[in-house]
Amino acid sequence: MTSEGKNSVDSNEGLVVPGHTVRFSEAVYTDDDSSPPPTRLDGDGDITSSVKNQSNQRMRTRRQSGILKRRVNTITTADAPPIILSDEGLKAGRVSPFLNFPLFLTMTIRSIGIVFGDIGTSPLYVVKTIFDDAPTEKEVIGAISLIVWSLIVVVSLKYAIFILMADNRGEGGPFALCSLLTGPISNLRYRTKQFVSVISIIAACLLIGDGALTPAVSILSAFEGLVVAKPSLAPWTVRISVIIIIILFLFQRWGSSRLGIFFGPIMILWFILLATIGIWRITYKPSILRAFNPWEALHYLIREDKTGFYQIGSIFLSVTGLEAMYADLGHFGRWPVRFSWFAVVFPAVLLNYLGQGAVIILNPAFIDNPFYHAVPHWALWPVLVFSVIAATIASQAIITGSFSLVSQAIAIGFCVPFPVIHTSRSIISHIYVPAINYFLLALTLAVTIGFQTSDNITDAYGVTVCSVMVLTTILYMMVMRYTWLKPIWLVVLFGIFLIIDLYTFAAICTTKIPSGGWVAIIIACGIFIVSFSWYYGNIRLQYYLSQHCKTNLIENLPARFGLQDSYHAANNIDNETEFNESPDDDDDDDDEEDQRKSKRLNDDSKKISVSTIENQSSVVSIENVEENRLIEPDVTITPGVGCFLTTSKKYTPYVFENFLCRMHAHQEILVFLKLDCARMPSVDDDQRLIIRAYGKNIYHISAIFGYTETNINLFNILHLARQYYDVPISANESSMTFFLPDETIHVNTHGWKTWLRRWPLYAYSILKTLYPGMPLNFKAMPQNTIKVGTLADL
Numbered sequence: 001m002t003s004e005g006k007n008s009v010d011s012n013e014g015l016v017v018p019g020h021t022v023r024f025s026e027a028v029y030t031d032d033d034s035s036p037p038p039t040r041l042d043g044d045g046d047i048t049s050s051v052k053n054q055s056n057q058r059m060r061t062r063r064q065s066g067i068l069k070r071r072v073n074t075i076t077t078a079d080a081p082p083i084i085l086s087d088e089g090l091k092a093g094r095v096s097p098f099l100n101f102p103l104f105l106t107m108t109i110r111s112i113g114i115v116f117g118d119i120g121t122s123p124l125y126v127v128k129t130i131f132d133d134a135p136t137e138k139e140v141i142g143a144i145s146l147i148v149w150s151l152i153v154v155v156s157l158k159y160a161i162f163i164l165m166a167d168n169r170g171e172g173g174p175f176a177l178c179s180l181l182t183g184p185i186s187n188l189r190y191r192t193k194q195f196v197s198v199i200s201i202i203a204a205c206l207l208i209g210d211g212a213l214t215p216a217v218s219i220l221s222a223f224e225g226l227v228v229a230k231p232s233l234a235p236w237t238v239r240i241s242v243i244i245i246i247i248l249f250l251f252q253r254w255g256s257s258r259l260g261i262f263f264g265p266i267m268i269l270w271f272i273l274l275a276t277i278g279i280w281r282i283t284y285k286p287s288i289l290r291a292f293n294p295w296e297a298l299h300y301l302i303r304e305d306k307t308g309f310y311q312i313g314s315i316f317l318s319v320t321g322l323e324a325m326y327a328d329l330g331h332f333g334r335w336p337v338r339f340s341w342f343a344v345v346f347p348a349v350l351l352n353y354l355g356q357g358a359v360i361i362l363n364p365a366f367i368d369n370p371f372y373h374a375v376p377h378w379a380l381w382p383v384l385v386f387s388v389i390a391a392t393i394a395s396q397a398i399i400t401g402s403f404s405l406v407s408q409a410i411a412i413g414f415c416v417p418f419p420v421i422h423t424s425r426s427i428i429s430h431i432y433v434p435a436i437n438y439f440l441l442a443l444t445l446a447v448t449i450g451f452q453t454s455d456n457i458t459d460a461y462g463v464t465v466c467s468v469m470v471l472t473t474i475l476y477m478m479v480m481r482y483t484w485l486k487p488i489w490l491v492v493l494f495g496i497f498l499i500i501d502l503y504t505f506a507a508i509c510t511t512k513i514p515s516g517g518w519v520a521i522i523i524a525c526g527i528f529i530v531s532f533s534w535y536y537g538n539i540r541l542q543y544y545l546s547q548h549c550k551t552n553l554i555e556n557l558p559a560r561f562g563l564q565d566s567y568h569a570a571n572n573i574d575n576e577t578e579f580n581e582s583p584d585d586d587d588d589d590d591d592e593e594d595q596r597k598s599k600r601l602n603d604d605s606k607k608i609s610v611s612t613i614e615n616q617s618s619v620v621s622i623e624n625v626e627e628n629r630l631i632e633p634d635v636t637i638t639p640g641v642g643c644f645l646t647t648s649k650k651y652t653p654y655v656f657e658n659f660l661c662r663m664h665a666h667q668e669i670l671v672f673l674k675l676d677c678a679r680m681p682s683v684d685d686d687q688r689l690i691i692r693a694y695g696k697n698i699y700h701i702s703a704i705f706g707y708t709e710t711n712i713n714l715f716n717i718l719h720l721a722r723q724y725y726d727v728p729i730s731a732n733e734s735s736m737t738f739f740l741p742d743e744t745i746h747v748n749t750h751g752w753k754t755w756l757r758r759w760p761l762y763a764y765s766i767l768k769t770l771y772p773g774m775p776l777n778f779k780a781m782p783q784n785t786i787k788v789g790t791l792a793d794l
Contacts, residue, residue, distance in 0.1 A: 255423025
């Protein structure tokens with residue numbers, strides 16, 4: 001029963017001496033053990049491990065070792081069987097050609113089809129928007145040189161090499177930088193972290209707002225090639241574009257993994273086509289290669305003065321899509337994205353821009369549409385069809401990037417908890433958000449119908465992306481200094497990119513905002529209002545709950561109910577696997593809120609009466625425990641099982657405390673249920689639960705689900721606890737009652753609050769009614785559910 005006399009167990013109560021842990025029917029590990037349990041999942045927190053044929057392997061090993069059932073209430077010192085792992089669920093952010101080349105190659109092909117469509121189709125419309133009149137040879141070489149060096153400095157050097165290094169568990173985008181800056185390893189103050197959070201919300205909203213413009217400008221510019229081939233088709237351009245846009249967004253439900261396999265080979269052929277056209281046209285005018293000289297770009301800006309400054313906005317369109325590249329990092333990983341850019345995309349678009357410059361030098365009248373004029377006449381229709389397909393695919397980058405941003409925002413509480421669907425069992429970051437998909441569809445259709453032509457959209461296009469570039473550069477510099485602790489001179493050196501961004505931003509704001517850029521800003525502002533209201537309202541609600549809805553340690557419940565007279569330590573009745581939980585798991589055990597809670601808790605061994613619970617109408621001091629015990633009635637025990645959903649491993653939920661304070665009663669068996677998400681596709685039933693027993697008939701259950709397990713049945717969780725661990729729960733579901741929170745927001749219009757502070761709370765109240773914040777995918781019968789209301793006066 002004991003190992004070297006360390007573990008002493010009461011046979012009647014099953015209590016363990018504090019400081020020791022007992023696993024029923026599993027190996028016994030103590031706090032003195034120097035080595036972790038042998039069944040811990042190998043790998044760091046950034047790797048998603050999937051389990052393959054685990055149940056059969058474990059059962060075979062258990063038969064050999066004599067451990068047949070986990071529900072046998074005995075203690076054994078036999079080692080638990082190891083977990084059989086596979087690399088099926090390897091995190092995309094860790095894909096490397098040195099670790100798994102076949103997976104790296106597959107992800108590279110997919111990334112070409114998803115990530116680089118926007119940059120890959122920019123040759124369709126960029127060059128024709130630079131000049132209003134027929135340019136001279138020097139002007140063409142100068143403008144093309146600006147494009148070439150923008151691709152080299154901004155995309156290749158800044159983003160592909162530096163920015164992609166800043167990932168959070170493989171994810172990219174503004175919220176990844178925010179997580180790095182607001183995490184425990186950051187040296188920023190609390191107020192600064194709040195400022196960083198707001199900046200990241202602004203950047204994400206701007207990028208999502210750009211998602212409404214990218215599909216419209218890409219698809220319209222492709223179909224406008226029909227006018228070059230057949231002018232009579234001009235009236236049909238918008239109608240056909242609308243149909244293609246609808247089809248594109250409807251296909252999103254299939255997921256980026258399947259779309260990437262389909263789109264990847266098509267985009268590879270497209271980039272081969274771009275490079276071929278460019279090389280062919282360069283041979284007609286090799287002098288265009290002078291564009292590789294950076295002096296040509298600088299001299300062009302100096303010589304053209306204001307004209308060159310204004311043309312920066314059009315030249316910037318050649319790098320749009322780079323923020324989507326960073327946001328899509330979690331879908332494919334750093335190495336596949338980098339390799340795709342340097343080996344395929346960058347050479348192809350570079351050669352094509354040079355080829356278009358050669359065409360314009362030979363015939364300046366071709367400035368109206370140099371891309372299609374660079375194509376030989378016999379290949380015009382095939383290239384036109386190919387460009388339409390490529391332009392449709394190009395919209396995919398910003399769409400999937402928007403899905404990733406929203407998913408990250410939901411995980412850290414910056415966004416309304418929209419349903420998120422995982423479309424892949426192998427890569428956790430392949431997701432689909434229906435609400436965002438249809439929202440972007442509506443905006444894209446409105447932009448397409450409203451602007452009619454790609455030239456009109458390009459006036460608005462680029463404002464949001466350039467704004468995001470500036471904010472991303474600032475956040476990245478803060479990460480370098482306060483998270484990675486880089487020397488200040490290195491941060492200042494990286495600030496050169498910030499100067500370039502600010503110059504570009506000034507040029508774009510001067511030229512594009514008055515002529516249509518305000519549309520993108522209005523879209524981004526609308527998204528920001530929703531996101532910021534949810535973020536600010538959540539902060540105020542959590543603060544209110546921490547002040548008015550007291551909680552207590554679960555391990556103190558036996559003492560509070562008079563079940564024992566001494567401080568109680570919990571039994572651990574958990575399975576042998578330690579899962580790598582996903583970042584959207586909101587456990588408050590280690591945060592600042594728990595630290596504030598712990599100061600209010602009674603840590604001695606005295607019995608704590610229910611009168612210590614503070615509610616809206618009765619506030620009782622925790623210091624007068626003996627006096628309070630005399631004035632409060634006893635707690636009534638009713639038959640059945642009471643299950644309270646919680647987000648903590650140690651504290652009672654405020655729903656339980658409110659119910660206990662009002663009713664002075666509780667069920668015979670108390671279960672505090674915590675729903676966790678593991679970073680693997682699915683979890684076997686015999687590994688799903690981690691149970692802690694606190695005295696008699698008080699249990700904390702952590703139920704672990706894979707990210708593809710969308711239908712959670714609360715009854716099944718309790719049945720599993722009875723089946724595998726002999727938790728005394730009746731098989732009769734009518735004896736089970738589930739208690740859920742029902743929070744009502746009331747905005748206080750009196751006092752010091754100004755209207756500027758109240759309007760986010762009004763919006764939050766509406767959003768909270770539509771999306772209460774509870775998991776939408778768990779199942780509990782209405783007749784077995786009780787909602788405990790809380791009126792939060794914010």
